[in-house]
Each structure stands twice: as C-alpha cells, then as structure tokens.
Amino acid sequence: MRDSPSDQPTVVEVLCAFIRTNAAAPTEGTEPALIPWAPEDVRAAVTVLARRPTHAEHPLYRLDQGLDFTGTQLSLNGISLVGGTLDGTQLARSLFSNADLTEADLRKADLRGAVLHNTNMWRADLSETVLIEANLNGSRLDSANLYNSNLVGAKMYNVDLRSANLSYANLAEADLQGADLGNANLEGALLHGADLRRADLRNAERLTSAAIRCSWVNGETHLPPDVVAPETVPPSERAACM
Template identity: 40%
Template sequence: MNWTAITSAVTVVTAVGALIFTGLSLNATRDQVGIAQAQNAVAEQGQVTDRYSKAVEQIGQRGDDHLQVRLGGVYALERLARDSPRDQPTIIEVLSAFVRTSVETPVEAQGPGAACPQRPVAPDVQAALTVLGRRDATHDGNAHIDLANTCLDKVDLTGANLVGANLVRTHMSGAAMEFADLRDAVLTRANLAGAKLSGANLLNARLLRVDLSKAALGEARLENANLIEALLQGASLYAAHLNGALLSGADLSRADFSGADLTDVDHLRAVTVETHKDQATIGAWW
C-alpha cells in the first residue's frame, strides 16, 4: 500500500471537509446576522410607534394646565421626524392639524374684512409653527403644510420654510415673515395686512385677492406671482422683484415702488398706482 498516496488523500478530504464546515458556519452566521437585523428593525419601529403615540397623546391634552405637556409633544415629534425621516410627512400633517384645531377660524372667513380675535398666538401653537418652519424639507414627500382658515395674526414665521403651503384665507396680519420661503404657496384671500415680508421668496405664489395693505415687501421675490385683485394699498415694495407677476385689477394706491423691477408685469394698465413710480423699472404693460 502506498502510504504517501493514502496520506495525501486523507489530507485532501480533511481540507475539503474544513472548507465545507467553514462555508456552513459562514452561512449560519449570515443567517443569524440577518435575523438579528430584522429583529432590531422591528424593535426600532416599535420604539418609533411608541414615541409617536405618546407625542400625539401629549399634544392632544387640552387646557392651560397642560401647556408644558403639549410643548413636550411638539418637540418630541420634531425629534422623531429627525430620527425617522420616513415618518416626517405624517408628522407634518399632525402638526398642521394641531395648529388648525388649536386656533380660531376667522369670522366669515372670506379673506380681507374677515375678523379674528385680537389675542397673541399661544406658545404651543407658535412652537408647532416653528418646528414646521425649520424642518428638513427634503423628507417632505408629498406632504404640505396646511394652515388654511386659521387666525395667526402677529405670528413669528421668520425664515420659515412654507414652500407649497396651503394658506388660503389664513389671517397673518402683522406677522413677522422676513426671509420666509413661500414659493408656490397658496395664499388666496389671505390677510397679510401689515405683515413683514422683507426678503421673502414668493416666487410663483398664488396671491389672488390677498390683503397686503401696508405690508413690508422690500426686496421680496414676487416673480410670476398671481396678485390679481390683490390689495397692496400703502405697501412698501422697495427693490422688490415683480418680473412676470399678474397684477390685473390690483389696488396699488400709495404703494412705494422705489427701485422695484416691474419688467414684463402683466396688465398694469388696470392697476391703480398713484405714487413712487419714478424710480421703478417699468414693463411694457405700464
């Protein structure tokens, strides 16, 4: 018997067996890792669900004695949106609904002329609006902020991200909205009388019949905005950009257009403008 051959064969068989064993061990390890990851994912989702449920319960607590509880719920939802971006669209809808159900609806909510109670925005409502305004909008999905038909006079939305927001018939007279991003927002019949909108971006915004009387719109971007029948009486539009805006039937009496760019503004022949035209860049329709 050739012991050398036998020894070699045994060595080969042993090596093959070792390889098979190693492969089986690796597969088992991968299976265990996969199971552990799946279990962790389920556990994490359970934690997210628990946190969400608790936060919603907190903001649902009514009464002045539960103000701090509601504030905690608002900020808990903000943290949850950061930790679980896929849940942000739902959180946007929840916080929007919280605002709408926590403030009053304008009496005869039909835009200019509708009345709102003269009281400041509550701290928990302001907190919800602040959270909505500073969110990471890249995780919004198809969700949009909806604050239609609400009384939010003198609210602070400075620098807020309100892209595509529904602000139809919303009362925000005297609001602080400097540098707010309102691109594509719908503000039909909204009341923004005396609002501070300097540097705000209202590109493509729908401002049909909006009340912007005495509003500060210095350097605001209003390109392609729909301002048909808008009330801009006494508004300051110093160095504002109105290229391509629709202003048919708008009331711009006593508005300040110093340094404004009105190139290609549509239907200015139907607009009432009494002062401060001399320094404006006037489009062909003037």
C-alpha cells in the same frame, strides 16, 4: 426632527393633523378678522413646522413633503416665522397681520384673500404664490421675490416694493396707491386696471408705456423718464382699454 431625519415625515403629518383639527375654518367665506385667535399650541405647531429642517441642511430630509393645512383658516397675528418654510401651503383667508415673515419661503402658497397688512416680508420668496384679493396694505415687500405671482385685486396701499422682483406678476386691478416701487423689476408684469395713483415708479426697471396704458394714474404718479403716462380718465374710458 433635527436629531432624527427618519422621523420627520411622521412628525410633520401629526402636527399638520393637529392644526387641521384645532384650526378648522369656521364656515366657508368667513372674513379673516372674524376668525378666532389661534390657540398658543396651534401657533407653536405652525412655528415648528415652518422651521423644520430642509434637504439643503441634510440630504436625509425629504424634499417633497409639504404641509397639509387643508380646511384650515389660521389667525396668526404677530407670529414670527423668520426664514420659515411654508412653500405650497394652503393659507387662504388666513390672518398674518403684523407678522414677521422675513426671508420666509412661501413659493406657490395659496394666500388668496389672506390679510397680511403691516407684515414684514423683506426678501421673502413669494414666486408663483396666489395672492388674489389679499390685503397687503402697509407691508414690507422690499427685495421680495414675487415672480409670476397672482396679485389680481390685491390691496397694496403704501406697500414697500423697492427692489422687489415683480417680473411676470399679475397685478390686474391691484390697489398700489402710494406704493414705492423704486428699482422694482416689472418686466412682463400685468398692470391692467392697477391703481398707481401716488405710486413712485421713478426708478422701476423694465416698465413700459404699454404696460400702464390701462392703469389708473394721477399727477402724483411718478414714472421713469422714458415711460409715457396714460390719460388720467378712467381706464374704461380709454380707447385702448375698451
């Protein structure tokens, strides 16, 4: 693809078709942990596509050609896609545990229900990405861009979110127990029902008392000095949250 920009659309379409054929979702709703390990040739094809040249590298490369992984469910444990481009890709309920997605472009990707625990996503771009009920436990998301992402019900236990951009992200019902949000930007973030017990938000930016009035907190939740902690009773029992 790098030597012949005009062939890129065809190569991308052929490789996507190969992946759809060889990594089709077994049955609807199959848990990621139960899907077969992706064969090496499928992993290789995903790697080639994620590292395809971009328009920024050469004006002849297409701006608009996404990756069509419709109907797939990928098991890509431990894969390295550093700086890869997977924006807008359908990756729901896929498995990326222990993967390296450092500085990857995952804008507007569909990762609902995906398993990404212990995954390195340092400085990854996840803006407007769908991560509903995704498992991100123990992952690195420090300095990641999660602007306007949908993280409803996501599992984010002990996640590193230092200096992450979470502005206008939907974190309703997300499990952020033990998460480190030092210097994270939380402007406009929705935290209704989010579990912030043991979370460190001492240096979080643009966090307000109103934003966490219906969040779970405890004595080990660390908040900025100007943010008032809500009651420690369950959110459902607070008058402001009924």
